[in-house]
Amino acid sequence: MSDIIKYSTAFEPIIEIIEQSKARAIKAVNSEMIEMYWKIGEYLSLKSDEDGWGKSVVQEFSDYLKNAYPSASGFSAQNLWRMKQFFETYRDKPNLSPLVREITWTNNLVIMIACRTDEAKEFYLRLCIANGYTKRELERQIESMLFERTMISADKNKSLIEKHPAVGALRDSYVLEFLDIPDDYKEKDLRRSIIANLKRFILEFGKDFSFMGEEYRIQVGNTDFYLDLLFYNRALSCLVAVELKVGKFKPEHLGQLNFYLEALNRDVKKPNENPSVGLILCTYKDDTVVEYALSGSLSPAMVADYTLKLPDKKLLEEKLREITVIAETEDSKKFAP
Numbered sequence: 001m002s003d004i005i006k007y008s009t010a011f012e013p014i015i016e017i018i019e020q021s022k023a024r025a026i027k028a029v030n031s032e033m034i035e036m037y038w039k040i041g042e043y044l045s046l047k048s049d050e051d052g053w054g055k056s057v058v059q060e061f062s063d064y065l066k067n068a069y070p071s072a073s074g075f076s077a078q079n080l081w082r083m084k085q086f087f088e089t090y091r092d093k094p095n096l097s098p099l100v101r102e103i104t105w106t107n108n109l110v111i112m113i114a115c116r117t118d119e120a121k122e123f124y125l126r127l128c129i130a131n132g133y134t135k136r137e138l139e140r141q142i143e144s145m146l147f148e149r150t151m152i153s154a155d156k157n158k159s160l161i162e163k164h165p166a167v168g169a170l171r172d173s174y175v176l177e178f179l180d181i182p183d184d185y186k187e188k189d190l191r192r193s194i195i196a197n198l199k200r201f202i203l204e205f206g207k208d209f210s211f212m213g214e215e216y217r218i219q220v221g222n223t224d225f226y227l228d229l230l231f232y233n234r235a236l237s238c239l240v241a242v243e244l245k246v247g248k249f250k251p252e253h254l255g256q257l258n259f260y261l262e263a264l265n266r267d268v269k270k271p272n273e274n275p276s277v278g279l280i281l282c283t284y285k286d287d288t289v290v291e292y293a294l295s296g297s298l299s300p301a302m303v304a305d306y307t308l309k310l311p312d313k314k315l316l317e318e319k320l321r322e323i324t325v326i327a328e329t330e331d332s333k334k335f336a337p
Contacts, residue, residue, distance in 0.1 A: 004215030016104050027102075034101045034108070037074075044080060057079075069121060074105075082109060106135050114142045123147045131207045140203065143207070144175040147280040148316040155288070155323045156298075157302070164300035166236050166277045174204055174281065174306040187244050191215075191228055208235040218263045227260050237266050238274040242281055249285035251293040261299045275299075281306055 008261045009203040019267050029055055046063075047053040053061075058077050065075040089112055090097045096118065100108050107128050124147065128138060154161065161168045178200045179193040193221040194201050195214055209231045216230040229242040245253055257278040278301035290303045 030091050034105060037105060038087055039082045040080065041083035041085070042091070044084040045087050045091075048084065050308050081289070081337065082112075086112060096122055096125065098128065103128040104135075107133065107138050110135060110138050110142070114139075115147075119151075120147045122152070137203055143310060144177070144204070145311050145313060145316045148320045149173050149311070151173070151320055152316070152323060160294055160302070164277075166238065166274065168234060168301045169208070169236055170240075170277070170279050170302040170304065172302060172304045173311075174304055175311060176201070176204065176306050176308055178190060179308060185246065187228070187246050190246060194229065204299045205231070206233075208233050209240065210234065218260060218264050218267070220259075220267075225260065225263070227264075230260060230264075233277070236277065237272070239269060239276040241276060241278045243278070244320075245280060245282040247283050249280060249282045249290060249293075249305075251289065253280050253282070254293045254297060254301065254303070255259045257301055258297060258299045262299070277301065279304060 038162050038210055041299050044053065047057075055077070058080050062075055062077040062080055066071075068076070084282045086108065090100055099122070103125065111121055111124045115124060122135070123316065124138065127133065127141065127146075131137075132140070149171055151225060153173060154168070157167070157172055176194075178197050180197075181193045185193075191334065192231075193215055198211055202211070210233075212230040212232055214229055216227040218225045218227060228244045231240040231242065232238070233240050239314075241257065243257050243260070256281055261276045261278050269276060278299060280301070282303065284305050285303055294301065294303065295315065
């Protein structure tokens, strides 16, 4: 046995120390770069206000910086204007300005350009920090209207989440535009396509979810049952059962899911884990039927529909505006004399 193999187990913690140090160094470099861009943007904003600097002067400034730092990138006239916009967007936002220093410049630009409201910006900033999104992953989340869908779901299911806080990690609407399935598909086609596109499904489902198996076998008595998909959520420390339904939600679907959750809690869940959570993913649902079905359920479960195409942006934005107006009206009534 070589010395390297002999001491490999003892050496492994050193690898972890090195990787953690490298990650901190990269984060520190990124933070310094964002701070530099912030200060350049601040300077350009000041010169624009006081001395009337416009595009021609900024172009000269860009040429000057490129000449001074020929090996450096990021000093194009367009990027300098973005730095100015970046500073002016966040300078009066103390709740947002610390967050922008924790993600990449590329992702900052995506959020700044694509998001209209401070609430949406904060949502995606925190999501990037928590999940370490690439530019492509972030753009997908914004295109799928994740912020709007999350806000609408949280409002619609407020009482359910208060009753079962764990279901707050789920939404009542999912976008599965990346699935390649035939028009006349069955549940097995949907399940297989999800497995084939698992990485992208996890991006939509949530990066705290880890896949545990498909058609997961649960034995109760002398009978075997098969759960469509089983996940584990690290943040919740619990199993998450997903049942797939092609067609409209029916109340009896919830009875089947509750049975699976009971079996998971008795026979699969570890003592240190929290009670299992369930999700029924169906083609469409009647919200009133869902509300009736869930009101008497003792298990933490959510019923969600899914679409195989990106959602209508205008429709979701209008729905979110309606919810915001209703919430503001209710708040004003509460504090009215």
